[in-house]
Amino acid sequence: MSSPIDIAIVGATGTVGTALVEILEERDFPIGQLHLLARAASAGKSISFRGRNLRVRTVEAFDFAQVRLVFFAASEAVTCQYAPQARAAGCALIDLSGGLPLQQAPRVVAEVNSQVLQGLAAPFQLTSPASPAIALALVLAPLRPLMHWQRLSVTACLPVSSLGREGVAELARQTSELLNGRPVEPRLFDRQIAFNLLGRVGAIDAVGHARLERRLAEELRQVLALPELKVAASCVMAPVFFGDSLSLVVQAVQAIDLPAVQAVLEQAPGVELIEPDDCPTVVGDALGQDVAYVGRLRGGMDDARELNLWIASDNVRKGSALNAVQLAELLIKQGL
């Protein structure tokens, strides 16, 4: 359909970068040249794409004028360091790190607020939100016409892979040490993560909120176009390798029409609603899937204006790489 475009992925060797390469291949994305970029340590490795082995190169030496679109899938700092070069070279830019301000690179969930793109002019800059924000937005957006919200309270249990490869390696190491009867010295986390839950993810600010909790609230407000929405968010690190598990309480102004909520979620794009007597989990349901799974849909125990539900979603796929590729597809339609 559209003429192939040349693309670079910064952080191509990571958890998210690897998924990006896979999804670009799966979805037959119209790519000319694909440039895989990482640190010098990974330069020379090769990654398979459409039957060819592509060499990883260092981002330092890369000339962004060679490509029209860049995915930033390394850290926030790396995004901030190289985004100016990419912009100067006229590239469109899709950030997965959250390193760019909301005003500069709006948060977009493909199924929810793609209309944002209409207001943008080249060079395009978009951000794929944090994975729990994507899952929440997919579930909440279709409910907006049904109710007026007072507030959301979410407890987001995140997998170690939300910290990338090192998180995965650390949980595996600790678990196997413990099962072999050896004491565990935590490295990546300040406490044991195996068979434990950490009530804090990342640094917290002067009033006690984690950066990710703030980001979640801000991104939800932007994606749902509800700037006044009140959000209570708690992020927890769980001894789970992959997949976000979210416990959500929605408080509405009026009594909630549960059958209507159910009917809307059954039709909602990017969402799979599970019967109320079952409950989806990340392992066995959500992992590897392109939708967020919703279960345990129920009212309040003592309040007709309350809605409770549970979401299981693949943090690497739907929660980052897939949404980023969907954003790229939208940019192409927009004439990237």
Next chain:
Amino acid sequence: MSSPIDIAIVGATGTVGTALVEILEERDFPIGQLHLLARAASAGKSISFRGRNLRVRTVEAFDFAQVRLVFFAASEAVTCQYAPQARAAGCALIDLSGGLPLQQAPRVVAEVNSQVLQGLAAPFQLTSPASPAIALALVLAPLRPLMHWQRLSVTACLPVSSLGREGVAELARQTSELLNGRPVEPRLFDRQIAFNLLGRVGAIDAVGHARLERRLAEELRQVLALPELKVAASCVMAPVFFGDSLSLVVQAVQAIDLPAVQAVLEQAPGVELIEPDDCPTVVGDALGQDVAYVGRLRGGMDDARELNLWIASDNVRKGSALNAVQLAELLIKQGL
């Protein structure tokens, strides 16, 4: 101080029963004869108590007239089956299973609502609440004078030991199968629990609430003596062996005075408050301790009437056996 009394523990070989025996020994409880009861399968085993090995006997054959106090630490069904015999024999009764109605056996947390005992006459019947309800009550009770609550929202991440020995064995089995590269067939749970989170614990009712979620709300209302308190509760099963981890949002009617909350929690009995930049966890902090650990105390991100916090508490110790023994100590003072 008081004359020794004869005691029976129904379910003495279980997770909670074993902890009961330990704590009775640690606290120098004034015991005459201690009778350890379980199923026929465990009869003949022996358990050490104050340097002697006590034989486990079957509950079926037991004559409750031999004792003055019975701890029920088997299932709800076992409590319902044998409580009438114990009552008929004039025993005082402390239930840890939740099998008896609230009206018959009031829920008591020693530090919180021991005044309930004043209104009771022999034969005494008390219930030690579900472990997350105990931890929540310890933290919330001292805050009552500071604020008027609109509602609580709690996500309770429970360990597999909240299902007893079988839960512990199942998580250990699944984890080691997976680390050895073998596929896992879930047995006790309907899905893999290793490296996964289950958004449903136990059976749910016709409108989608788990029995334990209802119990939590009801017990909190009774223990805090706030019959109108609105509670949203979600119980989650986590791949953790021991310890409850609770994420709590409190909504008050007026703006919250955080320094006052902090000052009160620093003094509160049964509670250990951790500095805001740290966060307590079950492994490494709460396990084996007699207090509930509180951390991440903070206001709302966008609402001055909101309070957020995290609790880590030992489900077997403070969350059941210790509180039950404290209740027995109170009964003795009451002239059991």
